[in-house]
Amino acid sequence: MSGTVSVKELVDEITNLEVHSGKEYLEERLITTEDISRPGLELTGYFDYYPEERIQLFGMTEISYGNKMSAKKRLEIMNKLCGANTPCFVVSRYLAVPEEMTAAANKHHIPILRSKLPTTRVSAKLTDFLSGRLAQRKSLHGVLVDIYGLGVLITGDSGVGKSETALDLIKRGHRLIADDRVEVHQQDEQTVIGEAPRILRHLLEIRGVGIIDVMNLFGAGAVRSKTDISLIINLENWERDKQFDRLGNGEQKVTIFDVDIPKISIPVKVGRNLAIIIEAAAMNYRAKTMGYDATKAFERNLNELISENSDKK
Structure with missing residues (x-):
């Protein structure tokens, strides 16, 4: 404290x-x-x-x-x-x-x-x-968005497209908490809260356009003051030789204070709709927390297919 x-x-x-x-x-x-x-x-x-x-x-x-x-x-x-x-x-x-x-x-x-x-x-x-x-506080570089009630912290190198992706998510009905700098503090043993610094509240910076007031342009329903951080999505520039998780079974964690938060790395490439991908990633994570894991379902189906083919021999 x-x-x-x-x-x-x-x-x-x-x-x-x-x-x-x-x-x-x-x-x-x-x-x-x-x-x-x-x-x-x-x-x-x-x-x-x-x-x-x-x-x-x-x-x-x-x-x-x-x-x-x-x-x-x-x-x-x-x-x-x-x-x-x-x-x-x-x-x-x-x-x-x-x-x-x-x-x-x-x-x-x-x-x-x-x-x-x-x-x-x-x-x-x-x-x-x-x-x-x-509570003790720290400042993180990223964009915090509420997606279907799930706090998603979007991270990545400067210029990778975090703010532009957040704008797409806002247009799809999701809510902005903070852009560029996210102030975080630990609420309890399992919860980290994120919010915007007072000077940046409701503001979003888009390169080539400048600073926009999300609440003024999209209404009060497009912003939220703070949220629990449930998932971190890191945007990385796509490289041919770099390996990315394709099945969703390579779970990563980021520790903020004493809380481990799941992390997903998404490659950024021309033509990819990052807003839809992040939206899907958030929904998939929520499904996992509710007991349904698509990766395990795929592995189970694959094992059953292998077993069936083995029995035919």
């Missing part, structure tokens, strides 16, 4: 979050971890291992327990919960915020946020957002 996120960014990006108090402190309070804390032991007075750097989430359990305290004890506990690095308090289910929490938070310049969602859903939304924003 790396970087920080301000509480203001959290409020701006996550729906169903409203500011109860401390609006003036949103930009100065920074979040450095995706972990969320529900202060249980702390409400009993145990602060030996208090994770003050985390967002402090209050649900029905925490609020109900706090309401059983005296006002003096409640204020004491709330002041202890206001650590120097505590980014904010979040109260779920639109529960009433105790006056002592508001007083302590204002004293220590800590915002209080509220949500109508149940506590577990608030926690999940916060964690998903923070894991993406705080």
Whole structure:
């Protein structure tokens, strides 16, 4: 994990979050971890291992327990919960915020946020957002396209035709995520997310034409903000002496962070319709993930034919 996120960014990006108090402190309070804390032991007075750097989430359990305290004890506990690095308090289910929490938070310049969602859903939304924003990132050269809901990263040397192929795919109804530079981060043990840098969002560069705005030309349905990267297709200039996989049984992998992503190499030659080939490759990969492998079916048919011919002899 790396970087920080301000509480203001959290409020701006996550729906169903409203500011109860401390609006003036949103930009100065920074979040450095995706972990969320529900202060249980702390409400009993145990602060030996208090994770003050985390967002402090209050649900029905925490609020109900706090309401059983005296006002003096409640204020004491709330002041202890206001650590120097505590980014904010979040109260779920639109529960009433105790006056002592508001007083302590204002004293220590800590915002209080509220949500109508149940506590577990608030926690999940916060964690998903923070894991993406705080994750280690890297930039890859390529074009990322959504093909039938499958994130396909098209790579290859400069000038091989990646952007032109992406334009053909967009015209066939698929969606652009990023052109030229793709920012990627690992979401979990099996998922890598790709998106466009802010400056390149919705833009596509076509040699001889220049930069085009895909959303403006083709509509909102032609773009997408981000997607999982499920398949990498590498475009390579065709060479007579170079061997390419013809049966689809030479599986390649590319490791991005800790995730292995399947890779297919496609030769680029004059007259080949790369958009249709990539579209077919994506559909074929999806069929494999659903249990049907055309290569294995061919091998099975071939073995049956050999067996039949052997029996006739």
